[in-house]
Amino acid sequence: MKKYWLIKSEPDSYSIDDLKKDKSTLWENIRNYRARNIMRDEMQPGDLVFFYHSMAKLTGIAGIGKVVQVGLPDDSALDKKSEYYDPKATKDKNPWVAPKIGFVSKFKQVVTLEQIKNNKKLSGMSLFRVPRLSVHPITKSEFEIIKNLGEK
DNA sequence: GCCAACGTTGGC
């Protein structure tokens, strides 16, 4: 069954426009086990993801992507020059994985964090229960509500 | 830039 996710990104480093331009990207550099477990164990090709802009002028959900491929190794953990280098990771035993995310659509308008907070139907979102996590599950109804807001 | 809330590290 198709699932829905939300992934956070700082648009200064990678925005929905970058994804649109690239068509798809390897979602690397997540160094949090909880987020890793979701990406490794639960994401499936075909799942849809909300693209969330954090630390942005307009904080909120900026568009939709889809999971193209899962379980790819995150090689930046092996790169000593990378900011995300993990000395515990080796080529044979790299704990970090990355999904490949493809572009689907950019919202006509960003669904802001404020809008989400003010919508009672969205108050149960994982986003609010687990602060600071960069990958969240989204329910089908949450997905539909936010998609409609964004495409208005 | 502040700071709350969490995650991670490392000494014991």
Place this chain on the structure above:
DNA sequence: GCCAACGTTGGC
């Protein structure tokens, strides 16, 4: 395995 100290996230 506990927990204090430190680091990170991310809204404001």
